[in-house]
Amino acid sequence: MVLQLGPNPSRRAVLTGRIRLLVGITIAYNVIEAAVAITAGTVANSTALIGFGLDSVIEVSSAAAVAWQFSGRDPEAREKAALRVIALSFFALAAYVTFESVRTLLTGAEAGHSTVGLILAAVSLAVMPGLSYAQRRAGRELGSRTAVADSKQTLLCTYLSAVLLVGLALNSVLGWSWADPVAALIIAAVAVKEGREAWRGDACCAPPIARGNTEEPAGCTDGCCAAD
DSSP states (O other), rough: OOOOOSOOOHHHHHHHHHHHHHHHHHHHHHHHHHHOOOOHHHHTTTTTHHHHHHHHHHHHHHHHHHHHHHHSSGGGHHHHHHHHHHHHHHHHHHHHHHHHHHHHHHTTTTOOOHHHHHHHHHHHHHOOOHHHHHHHHHHHHHHHHHHHHHHHHHHHHHHHHHHHHHHHHHHHHOOOHHHHHHHHHHHHHHHHHHHHHHHHHHTOOOOSTTTOOOOOOOOOOTTTTTTO
Protein backbone atom coordinates (compact mmCIF):
# COMPACT_ATOMS: atom_id res chain seq x y z
CA MET A 1 0.00 0.00 0.00
CA VAL A 2 1.28 3.44 -0.93
CA LEU A 3 1.29 5.76 2.05
CA GLN A 4 0.52 9.43 1.62
CA LEU A 5 1.14 11.87 4.41
CA GLY A 6 -1.66 14.23 3.53
CA PRO A 7 -2.21 15.80 0.10
CA ASN A 8 0.54 15.82 -2.53
CA PRO A 9 2.39 19.12 -3.13
CA SER A 10 0.21 20.24 -6.05
CA ARG A 11 -2.99 19.54 -4.12
CA ARG A 12 -1.60 21.33 -1.07
CA ALA A 13 -0.95 24.38 -3.21
CA VAL A 14 -4.56 24.33 -4.47
CA LEU A 15 -5.95 23.95 -0.95
CA THR A 16 -3.71 26.69 0.43
CA GLY A 17 -4.85 29.07 -2.30
CA ARG A 18 -8.47 28.17 -1.66
CA ILE A 19 -8.11 28.85 2.06
CA ARG A 20 -6.50 32.23 1.35
CA LEU A 21 -9.41 33.16 -0.93
CA LEU A 22 -12.04 32.09 1.60
CA VAL A 23 -10.23 33.95 4.36
CA GLY A 24 -10.20 37.10 2.23
CA ILE A 25 -13.95 36.83 1.58
CA THR A 26 -14.58 36.22 5.27
CA ILE A 27 -12.57 39.27 6.30
CA ALA A 28 -14.34 41.53 3.79
CA TYR A 29 -17.80 40.37 4.81
CA ASN A 30 -17.11 40.62 8.52
CA VAL A 31 -15.70 44.14 8.29
CA ILE A 32 -19.00 45.25 6.76
CA GLU A 33 -21.01 43.14 9.21
CA ALA A 34 -19.15 44.56 12.22
CA ALA A 35 -19.68 48.16 11.15
CA VAL A 36 -23.40 47.66 10.53
CA ALA A 37 -24.03 45.62 13.70
CA ILE A 38 -22.14 47.90 16.10
CA THR A 39 -23.75 51.02 14.64
CA ALA A 40 -27.26 49.53 14.72
CA GLY A 41 -26.65 48.10 18.19
CA THR A 42 -25.53 51.44 19.54
CA VAL A 43 -28.60 53.17 18.11
CA ALA A 44 -30.96 50.51 19.52
CA ASN A 45 -29.01 50.05 22.78
CA SER A 46 -28.85 46.32 21.97
CA THR A 47 -26.17 44.35 23.84
CA ALA A 48 -26.77 41.30 21.66
CA LEU A 49 -26.37 43.29 18.45
CA ILE A 50 -23.22 45.01 19.67
CA GLY A 51 -21.88 41.64 20.83
CA PHE A 52 -22.63 40.22 17.39
CA GLY A 53 -20.70 43.09 15.82
CA LEU A 54 -17.75 42.52 18.14
CA ASP A 55 -17.81 38.85 17.22
CA SER A 56 -17.44 39.97 13.61
CA VAL A 57 -14.36 41.99 14.64
CA ILE A 58 -12.97 38.88 16.31
CA GLU A 59 -13.73 36.83 13.21
CA VAL A 60 -11.61 39.32 11.28
CA SER A 61 -8.72 38.83 13.72
CA SER A 62 -9.18 35.07 13.52
CA ALA A 63 -9.18 35.11 9.72
CA ALA A 64 -6.17 37.45 9.76
CA ALA A 65 -4.32 34.94 11.95
CA VAL A 66 -4.99 32.24 9.36
CA ALA A 67 -3.91 34.57 6.55
CA TRP A 68 -0.68 35.28 8.46
CA GLN A 69 -0.07 31.58 8.98
CA PHE A 70 -0.52 30.69 5.32
CA SER A 71 1.54 33.64 4.10
CA GLY A 72 4.71 31.94 5.35
CA ARG A 73 6.69 29.21 3.62
CA ASP A 74 5.96 26.76 6.43
CA PRO A 75 2.36 27.31 7.62
CA GLU A 76 2.56 24.41 10.08
CA ALA A 77 5.29 26.21 12.04
CA ARG A 78 2.92 29.11 12.73
CA GLU A 79 -0.11 27.00 13.56
CA LYS A 80 0.17 27.01 17.36
CA ALA A 81 0.57 30.79 17.55
CA ALA A 82 -2.39 31.31 15.21
CA LEU A 83 -4.56 29.00 17.32
CA ARG A 84 -3.66 31.00 20.43
CA VAL A 85 -4.77 34.23 18.72
CA ILE A 86 -8.08 32.63 17.74
CA ALA A 87 -8.66 31.28 21.26
CA LEU A 88 -7.86 34.58 22.97
CA SER A 89 -10.22 36.33 20.55
CA PHE A 90 -13.05 34.05 21.64
CA PHE A 91 -12.30 34.65 25.33
CA ALA A 92 -12.20 38.43 24.86
CA LEU A 93 -15.59 38.37 23.17
CA ALA A 94 -17.09 36.22 25.94
CA ALA A 95 -15.77 38.48 28.70
CA TYR A 96 -17.14 41.67 27.15
CA VAL A 97 -20.54 40.27 26.21
CA THR A 98 -21.02 38.65 29.64
CA PHE A 99 -20.21 41.91 31.43
CA GLU A 100 -22.55 43.97 29.27
CA SER A 101 -25.36 41.41 29.45
CA VAL A 102 -25.25 41.15 33.24
CA ARG A 103 -25.11 44.94 33.51
CA THR A 104 -28.15 45.26 31.25
CA LEU A 105 -30.13 42.67 33.22
CA LEU A 106 -29.28 44.30 36.56
CA THR A 107 -30.00 47.88 35.49
CA GLY A 108 -33.13 46.99 33.53
CA ALA A 109 -32.00 48.87 30.43
CA GLU A 110 -34.22 48.05 27.46
CA ALA A 111 -33.10 47.57 23.88
CA GLY A 112 -35.11 49.20 21.12
CA HIS A 113 -36.39 47.73 17.86
CA SER A 114 -33.79 47.38 15.10
CA THR A 115 -34.94 46.61 11.57
CA VAL A 116 -31.34 46.80 10.36
CA GLY A 117 -30.31 44.27 13.00
CA LEU A 118 -33.03 41.82 11.98
CA ILE A 119 -32.05 42.05 8.30
CA LEU A 120 -28.35 41.68 9.10
CA ALA A 121 -28.96 38.59 11.23
CA ALA A 122 -31.05 37.01 8.47
CA VAL A 123 -28.44 37.71 5.78
CA SER A 124 -25.61 36.31 7.91
CA LEU A 125 -27.70 33.23 8.66
CA ALA A 126 -27.87 32.62 4.91
CA VAL A 127 -24.24 33.48 3.99
CA MET A 128 -22.08 32.06 6.77
CA PRO A 129 -22.84 28.32 6.56
CA GLY A 130 -21.48 28.11 3.00
CA LEU A 131 -18.27 29.95 3.86
CA SER A 132 -17.73 27.82 6.95
CA TYR A 133 -18.29 24.55 5.09
CA ALA A 134 -15.93 25.43 2.25
CA GLN A 135 -13.10 26.45 4.57
CA ARG A 136 -13.66 23.54 6.94
CA ARG A 137 -13.51 21.08 4.05
CA ALA A 138 -10.31 22.58 2.63
CA GLY A 139 -8.67 22.84 6.06
CA ARG A 140 -9.68 19.30 6.96
CA GLU A 141 -8.18 17.88 3.77
CA LEU A 142 -5.03 19.91 4.29
CA GLY A 143 -4.83 18.81 7.93
CA SER A 144 -4.76 22.42 9.17
CA ARG A 145 -6.11 22.86 12.69
CA THR A 146 -6.00 26.62 12.27
CA ALA A 147 -8.10 26.68 9.11
CA VAL A 148 -10.67 24.38 10.71
CA ALA A 149 -10.69 26.48 13.90
CA ASP A 150 -11.35 29.59 11.83
CA SER A 151 -14.14 27.78 9.96
CA LYS A 152 -15.70 26.99 13.35
CA GLN A 153 -15.48 30.69 14.18
CA THR A 154 -17.40 31.36 10.97
CA LEU A 155 -19.89 28.62 11.85
CA LEU A 156 -20.29 30.24 15.27
CA CYS A 157 -21.45 33.35 13.42
CA THR A 158 -24.25 31.24 11.94
CA TYR A 159 -25.40 30.14 15.39
CA LEU A 160 -25.08 33.66 16.70
CA SER A 161 -27.11 34.98 13.77
CA ALA A 162 -29.93 32.61 14.70
CA VAL A 163 -29.73 33.54 18.39
CA LEU A 164 -29.59 37.24 17.53
CA LEU A 165 -32.52 36.95 15.14
CA VAL A 166 -34.66 35.24 17.80
CA GLY A 167 -33.63 37.71 20.51
CA LEU A 168 -34.31 40.78 18.39
CA ALA A 169 -37.61 39.36 17.15
CA LEU A 170 -38.85 38.56 20.66
CA ASN A 171 -37.90 42.03 21.82
CA SER A 172 -39.53 43.73 18.83
CA VAL A 173 -42.70 41.66 18.54
CA LEU A 174 -43.46 40.70 22.15
CA GLY A 175 -41.59 43.43 23.99
CA TRP A 176 -39.43 40.94 25.90
CA SER A 177 -36.51 43.24 26.66
CA TRP A 178 -34.75 40.52 28.65
CA ALA A 179 -34.46 38.40 25.47
CA ASP A 180 -31.70 40.65 24.13
CA PRO A 181 -29.16 40.23 27.00
CA VAL A 182 -30.10 36.54 27.37
CA ALA A 183 -29.32 36.03 23.68
CA ALA A 184 -26.01 37.79 24.26
CA LEU A 185 -25.18 35.43 27.16
CA ILE A 186 -25.76 32.44 24.87
CA ILE A 187 -23.32 34.03 22.44
CA ALA A 188 -20.76 34.34 25.25
CA ALA A 189 -21.18 30.72 26.36
CA VAL A 190 -20.61 29.38 22.84
CA ALA A 191 -17.56 31.64 22.46
CA VAL A 192 -15.99 30.20 25.62
CA LYS A 193 -16.50 26.64 24.37
CA GLU A 194 -14.94 27.38 21.00
CA GLY A 195 -12.08 29.29 22.63
CA ARG A 196 -11.19 26.33 24.84
CA GLU A 197 -11.16 23.98 21.86
CA ALA A 198 -8.95 26.30 19.84
CA TRP A 199 -6.54 26.72 22.78
CA ARG A 200 -6.22 22.95 23.17
CA GLY A 201 -5.83 22.49 19.43
CA ASP A 202 -8.93 20.31 19.19
CA ALA A 203 -10.15 21.91 15.98
CA CYS A 204 -9.02 19.09 13.74
CA CYS A 205 -6.93 15.95 13.58
CA ALA A 206 -4.15 14.89 11.29
CA PRO A 207 -5.25 13.78 7.83
CA PRO A 208 -5.40 10.04 7.10
CA ILE A 209 -1.97 8.70 6.09
CA ALA A 210 -3.23 6.08 3.72
CA ARG A 211 -4.77 6.92 0.38
CA GLY A 212 -8.44 6.07 0.43
CA ASN A 213 -8.66 5.74 4.21
CA THR A 214 -11.94 7.28 5.35
CA GLU A 215 -11.73 6.33 9.01
CA GLU A 216 -11.04 9.00 11.58
CA PRO A 217 -7.86 8.72 13.60
CA ALA A 218 -8.15 7.78 17.25
CA GLY A 219 -9.17 10.70 19.41
CA CYS A 220 -11.08 12.49 16.67
CA THR A 221 -14.68 12.40 17.80
CA ASP A 222 -16.30 15.44 16.23
CA GLY A 223 -16.31 14.25 12.64
CA CYS A 224 -13.88 16.91 11.46
CA CYS A 225 -11.60 14.41 9.80
CA ALA A 226 -14.21 12.33 8.10
CA ALA A 227 -14.16 12.33 4.33
CA ASP A 228 -16.85 14.38 2.60
